[in-house]
Structures are given as C-alpha cells and as structure tokens.
Amino acid sequence: MGYLVGIDVGSRMTRGVLLDEEGRVQAKTGRETGARLEVAAQAVLDELCQMQRARPDEVLYIASTGYGRYRVLFRQIQITEMTCHGVGARWFFPETRTVLDIGAMNSRALRLADSGRVASFRMNDRCASGAGRFLERVAKALEVKLEEIGELSLRAQNPQPISSICAVLAESEVINHVTNGATVEDILAGAHTSIAERLVALVRQVGAQPEITLTGGVSKNAGLVRALEERLGVKLNVSRNSEFAGALGAALLARARWQRLTGAVASARVQSCEASRDDPA
Amino acid sequence: MLVAGVDVGSTATKAALLDENKRVLALALVDTGANVVRAAERAFRAALAEARVEDWDVTYTVGTGYGRYRVPFGDAQVTEIGCHAKGASFLFPATRTILDMGGQDTKAIRIGDGADVQDFCMNDKCAAGTGRFLEAAAEVLGLKLEELGEVATQAKKPMKITNVCTVFVEQEIVMHLARGCPVEDILAGLHWTIAGRSIGLLRRVGLEPEITFTGGVARNAGVVRALEERLATKLNVAPQSQHIGAIGAALFAWERAAHGEVGKRNHHGGARPQAAGGGN
Numbered sequence: 245m246g247y248l249v250g251i252d253v254g255s256r257m258t259r260g261v262l263l264d265e266e267g268r269v270q271a272k273t274g275r276e277t278g279a280r281l282e283v284a285a286q287a288v289l290d291e292l293c294q295m296q297r298a299r300p301d302e303v304l305y306i307a308s309t310g311y312g313r314y315r316v317l318f319r320q321i322q323i324t325e326m327t328c329h330g331v332g333a334r335w336f337f338p339e340t341r342t343v344l345d346i347g348a349m350n351s352r353a354l355r356l357a358d359s360g361r362v363a364s365f366r367m368n369d370r371c372a373s374g375a376g377r378f379l380e381r382v383a384k385a386l387e388v389k390l391e392e393i394g395e396l397s398l399r400a401q402n403p404q405p406i407s408s409i410c411a412v413l414a415e416s417e418v419i420n421h422v423t424n425g426a427t428v429e430d431i432l433a434g435a436h437t438s439i440a441e442r443l444v445a446l447v448r449q450v451g452a453q454p455e456i457t458l459t460g461g462v463s464k465n466a467g468l469v470r471a472l473e474e475r476l477g478v479k480l481n482v483s484r485n486s487e488f489a490g491a492l493g494a495a496l497l498a499r500a501r502w503q504r505l506t507g508a509v510a511s512a513r514v515q516s517c518e519a520s521r522d523d524p525a
Numbered sequence: 526m527l528v529a530g531v532d533v534g535s536t537a538t539k540a541a542l543l544d545e546n547k548r549v550l551a552l553a554l555v556d557t558g559a560n561v562v563r564a565a566e567r568a569f570r571a572a573l574a575e576a577r578v579e580d581w582d583v584t585y586t587v588g589t590g591y592g593r594y595r596v597p598f599g600d601a602q603v604t605e606i607g608c609h610a611k612g613a614s615f616l617f618p619a620t621r622t623i624l625d626m627g628g629q630d631t632k633a634i635r636i637g638d639g640a641d642v643q644d645f646c647m648n649d650k651c652a653a654g655t656g657r658f659l660e661a662a663a664e665v666l667g668l669k670l671e672e673l674g675e676v677a678t679q680a681k682k683p684m685k686i687t688n689v690c691t692v693f694v695e696q697e698i699v700m701h702l703a704r705g706c707p708v709e710d711i712l713a714g715l716h717w718t719i720a721g722r723s724i725g726l727l728r729r730v731g732l733e734p735e736i737t738f739t740g741g742v743a744r745n746a747g748v749v750r751a752l753e754e755r756l757a758t759k760l761n762v763a764p765q766s767q768h769i770g771a772i773g774a775a776l777f778a779w780e781r782a783a784h785g786e787v788g789k790r791n792h793h794g795g796a797r798p799q800a801a802g803g804g805n
Contacts, residue, residue, distance in 0.1 A: 255696060279703030349693060371651060372692035381692075412652035412661060412691045413629055416535065423559030 246304040248502055249292060250494025251285050251319070252328065253277060253312030256348030256376065257461055260288035261491040262296055265304075267499055271295040272488050281312035289318065305505075307498035309490050311350070323497055326354055326362050331496050332489030333457040334360050337481040341453040344443060344472075344480075345489070346462035348376040351443055355450040366449045373409040374442030376462040381411050382435040385418045386428050393432050397467030400433030402426075409442060432467065440471035447476065457481040459489035527583045528782050529572065530774025531565045531598055532608060533557060533590040536628025536656060537741060540568035541771035542576050542583070543779055547615075551575035552768045561590065565598035568771075585788040587778040589770055600788035603777045605770050606634055606645050612773030613737040614640035617761040621733035624723055624752075624760075625770075626742035628656040633726040635733065644730045652691040654722030656742050661691050662715050665698045666708055673712055677747030680713030689722065712747060720751035727756075737761040739769040 259274035308316035309328040333343040343354040352367035526545040542551040553571035588598030623634040630649035743766035
C-alpha cells in the first residue's frame with residue numbers, strides 16, 4: 245500500500261495528513277511547532293506513519309506547506325499555503341469561492357476561481373494584527389485558556405472596545421480594562437470584534453463571494469466565527485477539521501502530483517481533488 | 526519659589542521639581558499602572574519627599590501625558606511634544622531634532638531656536654520601535670530590560686533581524702536561539718532594527734543636528750550606539766533623559782509662576798490637595 249502525505253508547518257502548529265492511494269484520509273495529527281521546524285515536521289511524519297502502521301518507504305510522495313515548508317527536509321515538493329488552503333477548503337466545502345485562513349501569525353483571504361485556482365489573495369504578513377497571536381496575547385493577559393476565549397466572548401454583556409490593532413499594545417489596553425473592573429467576557433468580546441474587523445477588511449479586499457470557508461487553527465473559535473458572520477452578513481463554512489485544511493490540501497496536491505509523475509491518472513490535479521472528496525474520510 | 530512638572534507616560538510616570546533658578550531639586554519615577562491620575566499624584570509626592578518640601582511650597586504645577594489619555598493633573602496641561610521640546614533645549618540648547626522613545630510610542634520632533642515645535646511625527650499604532658518591543662525581546666531572551674544595552678555591546682557578529690512586528694520578532698528570536706546564535710548577537714541585531722525604525726521617523730521631520738535622544742529607551746546604550754552608527758553622528762543623551770518631559774513641564778510651570786500665576790496647591794491654607802486621585 246502507498247501513501248501520500250501533506251505537512252503544514254505553521255508558526256504555532258505543525259500538522260500532517262496522510263492519504264491512501266485512493267485519496268482517502270487515513271491519518272491526521274498535529275503538534276506544536278516550537279523553534280526547531282525540521283524536528284516538528286519529522287515528528288509529525290513519524291506519527292502519521294505510526295498511526296497508519298506504514299513503513300517510511302510506503303510513503304510515495306510528500307508535499308510541504310506553511311511558513312516552514314522549506315525546512316521540511318524530506319519533502320518532494322513545497323507548495324504555498326494559499327494553494328493548499330484553497331484545495332483543502334474546496335475538499336471540505338465544494339462551493340467555496342472565498343477562503344479565510346486565520347493562522348497564529350498570518351491571516352490570508354483567497355478568492356478562488358471556478359477551477360479552484362487561487363484568483364487573488366491578500367494577507368497580513370508584516371504584522372500580527374488580525375492573526376491568532378493577537379487573541380493568544382489577550383488570553384494570556386486575562387489568564388484564560390486560548391480554547392475557552394471564543395465561548396467566553398459570546399457571554400459578554402457590555403463589550404469593551406480594544407482600539408489598538410497591534411497585538412502588543414492591545415495587551416496593555418486589556419490590562420487597563422481589567423484594572424478598571426471590566427469583566428473577562430466583555431474584554432474578550434472587544435478583542436474578538438477588533439480582530440474580526442481586520443479580517444473582514446482582508447476578505448473585502450479580495451472581493452469576497454459566497455460561499456466563504458474558514459480554515460486555520462483560529463477558525464475553531466466560536467466567538468470569532470460569530471463576530472465575522474455578523475459583519476459579513478453570511479453564514480460561514482467551518483469544518484470540524486478546518487485546522488487541517490492546509491495539510492490536507494498539500495496531501496491532495498501531493499497525490500495529484502504523484503499520479504501525474506507515475507502516469508497513473510492523467511487528469512488535472514483539481515479534478516483528482518474533487519474526485520476524492522466524496523470518499524469517506 | 527518651587528515649580529513642578531509631571532509627565533505621565535504609558536509605562537512610567539516622571540516628576541521634576543525645580544527652584545526659582547531652574548535648578549533641578551528632585552526627580553522621581555513611578556510605574557504608571559492603570560490609574561494615570563493616581564500615578565501622577567504618586568510621582569509628584571515622591572519628588573516632594575525627595576526635596577523634603579510640602580505641596581504648598583510648590584507655586585505652580587504643569588502636567589503632561591501621553592497621547593489619547595490626557596491627564597488632568599496640575600494647574601495646567603501642556604502636550605508632551607511641547608514638554609520634550611522645552612526640556613531637551615533646556616539641557617542641550619543647540620537641539621534641533623528630538624527623538625523620544627517611550628514605552629508605547631516613539632516621536633520625532635523638530636524644533637526652532639526658541640524650543641518652538643515646528644514639526645513632529647509619531648508612531649503609536651504599533652509597538653515596533655518602542656520600549657515594549659525591547660521589553661518583549663528581553664522576556665524572550667530571559668534578560669532584564671536594563672541589561673539589554675550592556676549585553677548588546679559584547680556582540681561579535683550582529684544577526685540580521687528581518688521582521689519589524691514585535692510578535693514576529695519574538696518568534697524570530699526563538700529561531701535564532703534554537704540555532705545556537707549568541708544572545709548578544711541577536712540583541713545587537715534588534716537594536717539595529719529598532720534604530721532603523723526611529724531613523725525613518727526622524728527623516729520625516731528632517732534630521733537637523735543637534736539631535737537629542739529622550740525617553741526611557743534612551744537609557745539603553747545599545748540603542749544609542751546603533752542610532753549613532755546608523756546616523757554617523759553623536760546624539761545628545763542626558764543622564765536624566767527619561768525625565769526630560771517632566772523637566773520641560775516644570776519649565777512651563779516656571780514661566781507661569783514667573784508671570785505671577787499661582788497654582789491651586791499654593792493658596793494659603795490649602796494644605797491638602799483636593800485634586801482627583803488624592804493618594805498619599
């Protein structure tokens with residue numbers, strides 16, 4: 245049996261997806277990236293193989309993506325996050341026209357052409373405003389767990405505005421709110437509003453068209469999803485595996501590439517992705 | 526006659542007490558915290574205590590504060606831009622350009638002969654190039670903020686830091702550390718980067734010499750050196766650089782007092798202040 249692997253080395257998490265030759269998801273895993281990207285990538289690959297009881301030589305093709313994609317030394321190909329998230333989002337929700345990938349350090353909005361190709365994209369790559377780290381820092385300042393902040397923010401009675409878009413300066417604002425007696429829920433609601441506004445601007449810049457699919461680790465935050473839906477005025481697609489969209493896209497593209505190389509299937513890669521979609525994951 | 530100036534910064538609140546000859550009698554510094562009025566009162570009281578005088582000895586007090594949070598302290602308020610201009614040209618009369626690097630913002634100010642502000646620009650949107658940037662770096666490197674400048678001077682081969690955003694730089698530092706890069710080389714790179722940000726601001730107001738460096742970050746020798754290297758000129762850095770805004774405020778108070786104005790704390794019998802905060 246042969247396997248295809250996608251590894252997404254993000255700034256906070258490294259995730260991997262392992263497909264079988266038919267394009268079915270057989271294993272997925274993730275771990276914190278830490279400072280040594282090569283080590284994290286290797287650990288994720290090892291774990292995928294272990295989960296599937298696959299020998300290393302059974303892995304036919306490996307695609308890497310994410311900001312650390314060049315540090316995945318065992319890759320056969322590296323692919324940009326944009327392409328991978330586009331493919332991953334389409335696999336989850338075939339009608340996707342716009343993808344908003346909210347990562348720990350970068351967020352990006354993509355508009356997809358009918359073919360699934362990335363028609364245009366915008367990202368915040370110069371600073372962490374509008375990225376997960378903004379919320380991480382707010383969570384840390386408030387001493388609440390990152391996983392809880394979304395739900396907490398939904399219970400706000402009197403949201404407190406956070407005027408700074410800088411993640412570092414926002415922290416000071418949060419501390420001021422705390423000292424002035426604002427509740428954790430109200431401060432969190434303000435923080436979610438602030439980041440949502442940044443993200444909506446990003447989405448509008450690419451000319452958002454429905455359906456809009458959220459990907460990336462921060463897409464699991466219910467408070468942020470609601471804040472975005474309120475502002476965009478549409479329901480957003482969020483898969484329960486949305487944080488794996490990048491790795492999945494990489495794995496699907498690895499499979500397409502491998503098929504092309506071996507001549508097993510001559511079809512274009514997007515078709516191969518779509519064909520695999522209906523398979524039980 | 527005594528006059529006082531209180532400068533509420535984002536991180537530290539400074540007070541200066543001057544006598545009728547504009548001699549600095551006392552300087553004080555306290556953490557600002559969340560209650561800016563209370564911080565102003567505490568810094569003011571600390572300066573009084575140091576000079577062993579009472580508040581009714583002070584003829585006039587001028588308060589200054591940072592950007593959005595105007596501090597209703599003292600008998601009058603002057604913008605921090607004006608106070609830095611006043612203080613810098615008092616200590617270094619040939620000053621034409623001021624770089625003020627504070628806890629959460631950085632300002633470049635161009636002034637004329639009479640310490641009149643001709644132009645200024647500031648960065649208060651992002652922590653890059655402010656004290657917070659250095660605080661964050663110190664935390665990641667496991668150093669104290671005060672140690673940064675000293676450690677950086679030991680650098681042999683400064684690292685190039687490619688990011689500007691404080692959050693991204695934190696990550697970049699972690700990567701460099703993981704690769705075994707010496708702390709002092711990383712720090713020297715950081716100071717080089719932060720100097721570049723400030724020089725960008727300085728150029729926007731024109732880089733006329735002499736340049737006086739004020740604010741808390743001016744105490745960091747690594748930043749001073751990086752700025753001097755990149756600008757290829759010496760900077761004026763006073764030992765009391767962090768207090769220049771407060772000194773400038775006190776100088777404004779001196780002018781008011783010299784014109785016969787008397788502040789509320791100086792009224793006969795008005796021994797206890799009625800001002801907001803009121804903490805002792």
